[in-house]
Amino acid sequence: MEVILKEDVNKLGHRGDVVKVANGYGRNYLLPGKLAIEATAANKAVIEQMKNSAARKAVKEKAAAELQAVELSKVELSFERKVGDNDHLFGSVTSGDIAAALEAQGYEIDRRKIALEEPLKTIGEFHVPVKLFRDVTAHVKVTVNGDRPVAAATVAE
Structure with a gap:
């Protein structure tokens, strides 16, 4: 089963990646947990848009995470x-x-x-x-x- 990751998943891939996973792992964990969407033809057409917005979003999230890391270290x-x-x-x-x-x-x-x-x-x-x-x-x-x-x-x- 091919899925498009909506979030980073350890040992699998980053947001926006198209990965091949076992059917059970995709159906029982990734899809219900909203960590991925099924890689259909329609979803693959949207992937480029998703990657561009994800790149912009990642820059903002990393900056926010760095600020939060400084706060959490205290x-x-x-x-x-x-x-x-x-x-x-x-x-x-x-x-x-x-x-x-x-x-x-x-x-x-x-x-x-x-x-x-x-x-x-x-x-x-x-x-x-x-x-x-x-x-x-x-x-x-x-x-x-x-x-x-x-x-x-x-x-x-």
Whole structure:
């Protein structure tokens, strides 16, 4: 199946590209997610117009993404999770949690753009990459704390 990408898709192509994909991938993921349109004769005729407007739009979006990256690099998020023995978390901090926390601070970031390889399952400080545009990535500081206060060291006399 041939599709025309409406958005950049990782490991597949950029907006405006005509790519050949498996039928199921196109029908079940790309088309319903509005990431692509079917590459029919009518749609192929429109592709040149789409590429020209996409080029103009990309310049504006990249500039906006660079500004947002500067703002996001200053953001610090803190999460508190329940912990057990040896600072083992019950639960984790996911890209959805980070997206919700960013939205609460006024940044609308899709959770799919948060490049978290796996959920954060330990206490500590992490720098999570957020892919805003093709070549623009911001890093958000995320701190995961336990729900128990750290025991103060006692000195025996």
